[in-house]
Amino acid sequence: MIIPKKTSLNKMREYLIKNGFKSFLKLSSNNSLKVNQLISKAPFKPEISDLYMLHKFITLNKRTTILEFGSGYSTIVMYDAIIKNKIKFQNQVKHLRRNNPFEHFVLENTKKYLNITKNRCKKFFKNNSNIKFFFSECHLTKYNNLYCSKYLKLPVVNPDFIYLDGPEQFAVKGSINGFHTRHKDMMPMVSDILYIENFLTPGTIIVTDGRGANAEFLKNNFTRRWKYIYIKH
Numbered sequence: 001m002i003i004p005k006k007t008s009l010n011k012m013r014e015y016l017i018k019n020g021f022k023s024f025l026k027l028s029s030n031n032s033l034k035v036n037q038l039i040s041k042a043p044f045k046p047e048i049s050d051l052y053m054l055h056k057f058i059t060l061n062k063r064t065t066i067l068e069f070g071s072g073y074s075t076i077v078m079y080d081a082i083i084k085n086k087i088k089f090q091n092q093v094k095h096l097r098r099n100n101p102f103e104h105f106v107l108e109n110t111k112k113y114l115n116i117t118k119n120r121c122k123k124f125f126k127n128n129s130n131i132k133f134f135f136s137e138c139h140l141t142k143y144n145n146l147y148c149s150k151y152l153k154l155p156v157v158n159p160d161f162i163y164l165d166g167p168e169q170f171a172v173k174g175s176i177n178g179f180h181t182r183h184k185d186m187m188p189m190v191s192d193i194l195y196i197e198n199f200l201t202p203g204t205i206i207v208t209d210g211r212g213a214n215a216e217f218l219k220n221n222f223t224r225r226w227k228y229i230y231i232k233h
Contacts, residue, residue, distance in 0.1 A: 004056035046073035067159035070166020
C-alpha cells in the first residue's frame with residue numbers, strides 16, 4: 001500500500017485545482033468538527049486534506065472498485081480518481097478477476113443526502129453511469145455481543161477500496177435494552193465490513209474518516225490479519 005506523502009495545504013489546493021476541483025475550495029473547511037456540527041441538518045463542507053488524501057490513495061494504489069459508506073463531496077473526488085485509473089489501466093484490468101471494474105458503489109441511509117450527492121454528480125460529470133447509488137436504513141444490532149450498527153441491505157460488490165464515512169450515530173434507528181447511539185456522547189460504530197471480510201481480496205484498502213473508536217472496533221473483531229495505520233494530516 002502506498003500512503004500519500006504529507007504536504008502543505010497550498011500543495012493540496014494546487015493538486016485539487018489541477019484535477020478540476022477549484023469550486024470545492026471556496027466551500028472548504030479544515031476546522032475540527034464540534035458536537036453541534038455533528039448534529040447539523042446541513043451537509044458537511046468539503047475538507048481539503050480529506051479530498052486530497054482520498055484522490056491520492058485511489059490513484060497511487062491503482063484502485064478499481066470503490067464501496068463508500070455515506071456520501072458527499074468525497075463521492076465526486078473518488079469517482080474522478082477511479083475514472084482517471086480507468087483511462088490508464090483499463091487494458092490491464094481485463095486480465096483480473098473484477099466484475100465491477102472502475103465502478104463506485106455509494107451506500108447512504110439518508111435519502112436527502114443521497115439525492116444531493118446524485119444531483120452534484122450529474123452536474124459535475126458528463127457520464128456518471130459507473131456510480132451506483134443504494135439506499136438502506138441502518139439499525140442498532142450486536143456483533144460478538146457488542147452494540148453496533150448495521151445496514152439492512154448491502155450492494156453485492158467486492159471492492160478493493162472501502163471508504164467508511166457513514167452513517168452518523170444520530171441516524172441509526174432502533175434500540176436494544178434501552179440503549180441507542182442517538183446521544184451526543186455516543187459515536188458511530190459500523191459493523192458491516194466485518195460481515196463481508198472473508199470475501200475481500202488481499203490488498204483491499206479500508207479508509208475511515210476519523211471514527212477512531214469504530215476503526216478500533218473493526219480491528220479488534222476482524223478475523224484476518226490487517227495492517228493498521230493511523231494517518232494524521
